[in-house]
Amino acid sequence: MNIQDNYLKNKKNIFFSENKDIQIHREKLINIFENDRFDKKNNESLRNINLKNFIDFKYKYLIPEETAVINNNQENSYSIVSVNGQCSSFKDDKIEITKIQDEDYDDFSKNNTIENNDHFVNLNSLFLNSGFKIVIKKNNDIKIKISNIITDDNLTIFQKNNYICEEGSSLNLIEEYENKNNSTSNILKVIKLEKNSQLNHFLIQDNSPDHNLIITTHSSCKKDSAYTQKVYNFSEGYVRNFHYSELIEANSEADLQGIFFLKNHNISNNKTFVRHLAEDCKSNQVYKGILNDRSKATYFSNTYVDQKAQKTEGYQLSKGILLSDNASYFSKPELKIYADDVKCSHGSTIGPIDENAIFYLRSRGMSKIAATKILISSFINEELSSIDNEQMAEIIQKKLVRYLSKVK
Amino acid sequence: MNSETLNTLDSYSKNKYKYGFVTDIDNEKPKKGLSEDTIKFISLKKNEPSWMLDWRLKSFSKWKKMKEPKWANLSFPEIDYQDIYYYSAPKGFEKKPKDLSEVDPKLIETYNKLGIPLEEQKILAGVAVDVVFDSVSVATTYKGELEKLGIIFCSIGEAIQKHPDLIKKYLGSVIPPGDHSFSALNSAVFTDGSFVYIPEGVKCPMELSTYFRINAENTGQFERTLIIADKGSYVSYLEGCTAPKRDDNQLHAANVELIALEDAEIKYSTVQNWYPGDEDGKGGIYNFVTKRGLCAGKNSKISWTQVETGSAITWKYPSCILKGDNSIGEFYSVAITNNFQQADTGTKMTHIGKNTKSKIISKGISLGKSQNTYRGEVSFLRKADKARNYTQCDSLLVGNQCGAHTVPYIDSKNNTAVIEHEASTSKINEDQLYYCRQRGLSHEESVSLIVNGFCKQVLQELPMEFAVEAQKLVSISLEGSVG
Numbered sequence: 001m002n003i004q005d006n007y008l009k010n011k012k013n014i015f016f017s018e019n020k021d022i023q024i025h026r027e028k029l030i031n032i033f034e035n036d037r038f039d040k041k042n043n044e045s046l047r048n049i050n051l052k053n054f055i056d057f058k059y060k061y062l063i064p065e066e067t068a069v070i071n072n073n074q075e076n077s078y079s080i081v082s083v084n085g086q087c088s089s090f091k092d093d094k095i096e097i098t099k100i101q102d103e104d105y106d107d108f109s110k111n112n113t114i115e116n117n118d119h120f121v122n123l124n125s126l127f128l129n130s131g132f133k134i135v136i137k138k139n140n141d142i143k144i145k146i147s148n149i150i151t152d153d154n155l156t157i158f159q160k161n162n163y164i165c166e167e168g169s170s171l172n173l174i175e176e177y178e179n180k181n182n183s184t185s186n187i188l189k190v191i192k193l194e195k196n197s198q199l200n201h202f203l204i205q206d207n208s209p210d211h212n213l214i215i216t217t218h219s220s221c222k223k224d225s226a227y228t229q230k231v232y233n234f235s236e237g238y239v240r241n242f243h244y245s246e247l248i249e250a251n252s253e254a255d256l257q258g259i260f261f262l263k264n265h266n267i268s269n270n271k272t273f274v275r276h277l278a279e280d281c282k283s284n285q286v287y288k289g290i291l292n293d294r295s296k297a298t299y300f301s302n303t304y305v306d307q308k309a310q311k312t313e314g315y316q317l318s319k320g321i322l323l324s325d326n327a328s329y330f331s332k333p334e335l336k337i338y339a340d341d342v343k344c345s346h347g348s349t350i351g352p353i354d355e356n357a358i359f360y361l362r363s364r365g366m367s368k369i370a371a372t373k374i375l376i377s378s379f380i381n382e383e384l385s386s387i388d389n390e391q392m393a394e395i396i397q398k399k400l401v402r403y404l405s406k407v408k
Numbered sequence: 409m410n411s412e413t414l415n416t417l418d419s420y421s422k423n424k425y426k427y428g429f430v431t432d433i434d435n436e437k438p439k440k441g442l443s444e445d446t447i448k449f450i451s452l453k454k455n456e457p458s459w460m461l462d463w464r465l466k467s468f469s470k471w472k473k474m475k476e477p478k479w480a481n482l483s484f485p486e487i488d489y490q491d492i493y494y495y496s497a498p499k500g501f502e503k504k505p506k507d508l509s510e511v512d513p514k515l516i517e518t519y520n521k522l523g524i525p526l527e528e529q530k531i532l533a534g535v536a537v538d539v540v541f542d543s544v545s546v547a548t549t550y551k552g553e554l555e556k557l558g559i560i561f562c563s564i565g566e567a568i569q570k571h572p573d574l575i576k577k578y579l580g581s582v583i584p585p586g587d588h589s590f591s592a593l594n595s596a597v598f599t600d601g602s603f604v605y606i607p608e609g610v611k612c613p614m615e616l617s618t619y620f621r622i623n624a625e626n627t628g629q630f631e632r633t634l635i636i637a638d639k640g641s642y643v644s645y646l647e648g649c650t651a652p653k654r655d656d657n658q659l660h661a662a663n664v665e666l667i668a669l670e671d672a673e674i675k676y677s678t679v680q681n682w683y684p685g686d687e688d689g690k691g692g693i694y695n696f697v698t699k700r701g702l703c704a705g706k707n708s709k710i711s712w713t714q715v716e717t718g719s720a721i722t723w724k725y726p727s728c729i730l731k732g733d734n735s736i737g738e739f740y741s742v743a744i745t746n747n748f749q750q751a752d753t754g755t756k757m758t759h760i761g762k763n764t765k766s767k768i769i770s771k772g773i774s775l776g777k778s779q780n781t782y783r784g785e786v787s788f789l790r791k792a793d794k795a796r797n798y799t800q801c802d803s804l805l806v807g808n809q810c811g812a813h814t815v816p817y818i819d820s821k822n823n824t825a826v827i828e829h830e831a832s833t834s835k836i837n838e839d840q841l842y843y844c845r846q847r848g849l850s851h852e853e854s855v856s857l858i859v860n861g862f863c864k865q866v867l868q869e870l871p872m873e874f875a876v877e878a879q880k881l882v883s884i885s886l887e888g889s890v891g
Contacts, residue, residue: 322823351826
């Protein structure tokens with residue numbers, strides 16, 4: 001079925017299909033799909049995957065029954081269950097959760113200037129069928145945990161979330177994606193940090209082999225705000241992590257980190273993109289990957305420094321370990337710099353586990369597998385030990401042990 | 409930024425192109441534009457055998473179906489291929505002069521202005537020079553001495569006549585005409601260039617050098633260079649260019665192919681100083697060059713060194729295909745851009761054989777309103793066991809209107825291969841500047857010293873004959889402030 005028929009057939013299920021402006025925008029998107037040649041070589045969003053499977057899909061969506069927001073009784077701590085990408089509304093003096101509105105569509109979907117040719121974002125805008133918006137009110141310090149549940153097999157979820165941290169607020173956000181059904185989730189998150197706010201964002205991804213997860217985040221930071229993102233990808237299915245960050249006012253920071261553990265025929269595409277648009281900002285992009293069996297991964301990192309953005313510090317680091325002959329890793333750490341008073345660098349390495357280190361451990365009586373496991377753990381130790389949430393650290397440690405048990 | 413720095417920047421950007429002059433020589437040209445007739449005309453003029461004409465026509469038909477590659481970080485107006493002369497040779501050059509005294513004195517004068525008097529150079533440098541003035545080889549010196557060793561060093565046109573077997577075997581073997589539109593274009597209309605063949609076991613005793621210039625207005629230069637190093641041989645090849653000042657953009661699409669067989673080594677050095685356009689970005693040369701080397705045999709080595717200071721647009725990626733086991737590829741580059749220059753340059757290392765090694769050192773310096781991009785690809789294929797790569801690319805920004813970009817592509821499909829890549833971008837270090845000033849150096853001298861130090865890793869890779877010239881060029885690019 002072509003994309004237009006697919007859309008028209010399911011229109012009543014799709015958000016904002018009555019809105020004329022959005023309708024016009026969507027027609028443009030349909031045109032893009034029908035006319036694009038899908039240039040695999042130059043379009044980063046197409047690498048390693050067969051886009052046809054994602055365009056020629058069978059649309060299926062179930063509207064969930066109401067879900068509850070549970071205040072954990074602990075102060076300032078909330079846990080939210082999102083079912084099929086939706087969440088019931090909630091309001092107290094600290095946070096507010098609402099359904100997304102027509103005007104929320106415009107953020108990033110319509111005004112997507114960075115990535116015009118990201119077909120997954122375009123698909124999301126076109127078939128949008130779920131999502132919610134969370135606002136953290138001024139000067140609050142909040143913890144939120146969101147569990148994502150999908151109720152049926154073969155669902156196609158196109159979700160959009162908006163997170164807004166108001167002035168002086170601080171949010172600790174943990175999101176879990178652990179799904180065992182063969183669904184496809186295409187999630188776009190738009191994150192706004194007002195003056196002097198903070199967001200620590202953890203994403204734990206652990207899906208079954210036939211579950212596709214496509215996450216795109218777009219964060220923008222105002223004066224003195226800081227966004228930290230940590231992605232832990234243990235999924236056995238396809239995962240795409242594309243994260244954009246814009247530093248739009250002075251003295252803001254963005255820190256995008258990720259670790260992925262791949263095995264079997266798993267594919268993971270990763271991208272981080274930081275745009276420095278104001279002075280005195282800092283950014284950091286660190287991705288580490290461990291690839292086993294026939295897995296494939298890509299990592300694109302990009303630092304853009306505008307002419308105005310003097311005194312910028314932007315760092316990138318990407319490291320990959322290939323455990324098997326058949327694994328492959330592609331990395332493209334890019335710097336685009338238009339200001340002169342900057343400190344920018346990137347480093348990228350890909351290789352096997354250090355033979356000398358293995359030899360050292362084996363000469364002290366350790367088996368080869370045990371040595372390998374120790375070295376893998378030490379490779380990512382820096383990232384794991386920096387997790388300040390004990391509960392989180394425990395969950396991740398468990399998943400790591402599970403991954404290592406399959407390493408031979 | 410203090411006023412002294414601003415003054416320095418000012419003088420950087422006002423520094424004029426020294427070699428801007430035009431030699432007035434009657435040119436014999438075909439009609440403008442590209443068609444089968446043009447290609448037949450070129451082939452006829454060069455007295456080529458029919459298989460060569462067929463090869464050209466085949467390339468032309470490929471070119472017609474192709475589009476220019478658009479991925480580079482460059483912006484330039486559409487090139488009108490029908491508004492270019494594809495062949496220009498000074499009159500009476502169908503018969504080659506036997507020695508320098510037969511050469512048009514005006515030509516000799518041109519080279520004198522450039523500071524490379526042929527006759528002196530013969531004696532002083534001991535360099536055999538294959539001079540290309542526009543499209544026809546003017547004089548080839550030191551031929552006799554090379555012939556004794558069995559080395560073939562001549563223009564490609566001559567090689568097509570005299571060594572058709574080698575040409576048939578190797579031409580287009582590293583850069584197939586259908587690779588991309590500029591290689592197809594070059595294959596269709598190339599007029600001259602150098603051909604080098606080093607026989608088995610011969611170490612070429614001198615640096616081979618070609619000096620070519622673009623002279624006639626609206627004439628694209630389509631050089632084709634082919635270097636073959638047979639088993640166990642060694643050759644070092646120098647290429648340097650300067651061009652007179654013009655307002656019309658001139659197109660240059662050269663192809664350079666290197667082939668190193670077992671245990672052979674080729675060192676290819678380039679100093680490029682073509683007219684970059686004036687302070688307002690008007691004029692200048694469009695340089696779309698394809699350079700590729702094939703390490704075909706075991707233990708072979710290819711090393712590219714380049715100093716790029718000229719051209720309005722530079723699109724150049726000297727690459728190595730490391731096919732033989734234990735083969736080595738190296739790439740050293742300094743690219744300086746000023747005013748409105750745009751450079752998108754880098755390399756491509758493709759590791760196919762076992763234990764192959766590659767090293768990339770790239771230094772980019774941006775001044776004025778220029779854009780300088782490093783674009784490099786390193787890929788390890790499945791069978792490249794124990795392959796190794798080290799890449800370092802540093803950029804220096806002088807002034808806040810220029811841009812420095814780094815776009816590396818790193819692809820590993822082998823789990824024993826190790827790849828390391830690092831890059832940094834910064835401005836001239838204030839502490840270093842302060843240190844130099846403290847010790848009594850002027851601001852200009854300090855900047856010069858720091859920039860020279862920044863480039864040293866690459867400049868020291870150049871052969872002696874070239875090092876002086878390269879340093880001069882770097883200085884000229886910074887003249888008035890850091891000389």
